[in-house]
Amino acid sequence: MRVPFIKMQGLGNDFVVLDARECEIPALTADVARHLADRRLGIGCDQVIRLDPSEDDAADTRMSIWNADGSGASACGNASRAIAMLIGEPAAVQTDGGLIRVTPGDGVASVDMGAPRFEWQDVPLAYAMDTLSMPVAWEELENPGAVNVGNPHVVFAVSDCDAVQLDRLGPLIENDPLFPERVNVNVAAVESRERIRLRVWERGTGLTQACGTGACATAVALMRCGLVDRSVTVALPGGELEIAWHDGGPIVMTGAAAESFRGSFEWDEYS
Structure with a gap:
């Protein structure tokens, strides 16, 4: 199966984006993400991003994030700005870290990242301590x-x-x-x-x-x-x-993001 991808970057933090909103793409696994992110044997990126139709009526799309080692991430600010440029209009994006709102502009995008959390159990830490100045x-x-x-x-x-x-x-x-x-x-x-x-x-x-x-x-x-x-x-x-x-x-972040190029790959070669 040949799968399209979009290579994007925000300040040099780069992403392979798989857009499953309008075309069928197999379920992304840690192994596939790790192989795609490999800069010698794959496409190469810091994170792999997948867009899907949202499961939440309050959101326009869902964004899932895999790190280069195949582990999951709940949020990625640079990827959020890149996705804003890809969507091309203000949108609410569902993530594992919560609902964010993105607004594209002329070469830049702003992201409402939501409110920060400072309680030790929300970071999370293994045990209670002051998160303003940790005694470590x-x-x-x-x-x-x-x-x-x-x-x-x-x-x-x-x-x-x-x-x-x-x-x-x-x-x-x-x-x-x-x-x-x-x-x-x-x-x-x-x-x-x-x-x-x-x-x-x-x-x-x-x-x-x-x-x-x-x-x-x-x-x-x-x-x-x-x-x-x-x-x-x-x-x-x-x-x-x-x-x-x-x-x-909420925290509001504004900065540049852009599409680098598009291509496709054979899914079976990476799964």
Whole structure:
């Protein structure tokens, strides 16, 4: 069976999108997702995204997300902006992390990511602790904030995010027993009250050019600490995102996303 795909990217965070809203596509498994994401033997991507008709009357479509290692993800901010550009009009999107609303623009898209969750059991953590400044450390990375923005994140404020050996410390923290569902790891340097520099180790994927939920999580964690204003620019290796959040309301993320190319593949070669 030959299956069409759309390759998309948001700030260099790239996706293979399978659009099953109007054509039949077999059920996506972890093995198929992992093979498609392989950059040498497959199409290559950070995440595989599948769109289906929504099961929720309040949503226009359903988005499911697989990481490059075949594991599932509940939310992906960059993919949400890419899907907004693909849909081409304002839409409500059902995800495992909740209902989000996307609005495409001229080369950019805005996403209402919903309200962040800060309770330890909602992150989730293995046991109760203060998520504003957690009393834990991994070498020089210490006292992170924790937040769930559809998926779990820890945020470390550092003086120089480029100096952190995130390729080494990222997987160590991601798989720590403190995080029963693993965790995304963010290291952030505050350049001013309006600007943050950020690098992210993504759960199930590794270092990426950009992470939309990481930008959201980092911004709100630093806002909680009073280190930045309620509307900030987050600069990632792949580009910049605008994040706005007012206490008790939803996070709104705005940034670029685009289609790269389209193609097709033989399903049996990847299953």
